[in-house]
Amino acid sequence: MQQHRDGRRDGTSRAVRLEAFGGPEALVLRDVPEPQAGEGQIRVRVTAAGLNPMDWVMTADAGTAARFGLSLPAGFGTDYAGVVDQVGTGASGYATGDRVFGAALSRAVADHVVVDADGDIATGVAHHTPDGVDDRTAATLSIAGSTAAAALDVLGLGPDDTVLIGAAGGGVGVFAVQMARIAGARVIGTGSPSSAEHLRGLGAEPVAYGEGLAERVRALGVGPVTAALDLHGTDTVRVARELGVPDGRICTIAGQVDGVPAANGADAAPGTLDHIARLVAEGRLRVPVAAVYPVEDIRAAVELQAARHVRGKVVIDLLPRP
Template identity: 55%
Template sequence: MSRAVVYETFGGPEVLDVREVPEPHAGPGEIRIRVAAAGLNPMDWGLAAHPALAAQFGVTVPAGFGYDLAGVVDEVGDGAIGFSVGQRVFGGVMAKAAADFTVVATPAETLWPTPEGIGDEVAATLPVAGLTAAAALSAIGLRSGDTLLVGGAAGGVGVFAVQLAKLAGARVLGTAGEGTFDFLRRLGAEPVTYGPGLADRVRSLAPGGVTAAADLFGTETAEAALALGVPPERISTVAAGPNPPGGVRATGGVDADHGALARITGAILAGELTVPIAATFPVEKVREAVILQAGRHVHGKIVLTFSLTTDERPHRNERSPGD
């Protein structure tokens, strides 16, 4: 037996249970990943809470939980391609990440080799947040010399967007609560309080004007940017639905270019980008982890960790490529 986070009905954190389930194994064309860490995203508990949203992603109850993960391949089925036993990997699997083991069909376009020098907890934070941040900046053609307004700058996506924008040579203003200001300054952003009057506060902070904006939470920042005269094509949203206000650009992680994660991991290895992990929880405390994240006052990412009680030696189901 092994463990997995599952929910049988839609609802809040209380519907999430850690269950003993039959240990899965890789079949033909599949690999099995022994999960070491799973990074949480708002999407995860959004799917568990909202049936209509879950349906958009093909998730039905009973369902597994989580998308981002990192671990090691410990079984390779006959005919599976691209992976070998013992290989460290990170990436995304819909509603299957928060489990001791998950089985993935190959070729697996949302899994990548984990670079040496990047730990599993950090790797498990990268896929959704990193790709979403990259897409939000790409959609507006961010360039050196821009003055960028980032909405939700201290959140899981925001910490990546702020640092990627700084690396691109932009000045970054980030919306946040006052308790987050020092945190944002350490990332290189100039903090500004969100809420009514945002446009006026931004105007005072940047009298020369804002040239681009990325709204990572709702529409407040996008609306402020429009009021400041930023052209709609230079404003992106990631959580405002398909029809954001004023014709600004809606985007998401699926729109990121293929080299985005390689640039992010390269920047981490070079010491140019840090991944703030606000908290780690053992998988048994998944409800507490989701409650903390849903409060939206977390500075950075939240990660679930796994300590397996089963035999952790790599297994071969048939053979590994190259054997």
């Protein structure tokens, strides 16, 4: 059996695994049997995987993992991009060599993922990557993009709106700010003082989070705030209410407040990700990639992402080995 320069043998594939639930220290890079596309499936040679907070949250302990249908040994990561290298019998719409991006729940950080040609996040899903969108960028779109879109659909923003977005510079925030601006809304984005230029670059008017936020928003002189999106917890909800925003025009993604709608990526309308990818290809939406790590440095990448101070997205490179 032929052995590759990196020590792998033919018939094996690298994958980040958890053999015990926990933090970044539990992540290991293993050689596993190379998966094969079955009936109605495609196999993707992954070139890049984007990280999201949900990746490490849902694998932190057995109870949380069970709510997502995960058991040990488990994979890691959900967003991916790459090239179709195997098409199973009955799988239509894809051909070998097609560039794709998508989501494969807790198994994306691997050399190969197998997804249903007509699937969802649980079975894995793929979308064609438009020309003009590189794989690193495509690997950031699925979870954050669909979550931002679903939340903004709740708010129904238009040119007459001023929206307050909490944690505007994070992974979901970079999409939410720009998509709100595309809808014509004025955006006030909360973040640390050091993130002000980053937020301005996205199209938001920056304001420091923390005690006194409502007063700082009023001091901007932007007029009434008509909608709010809380991307971190519930602090922005409290401030939005203080500013007179009705509960029906507030949305959360990471916390729950009685009377306030919540949204997640599963709520996104059909065609959302294809639309977002086209916006990127047209140059109307950009995704700041804060850091890129080789898969061998997965623990360091997750530690950075889990610290919640990243301005943009963290991406894992999974380049083909000779």
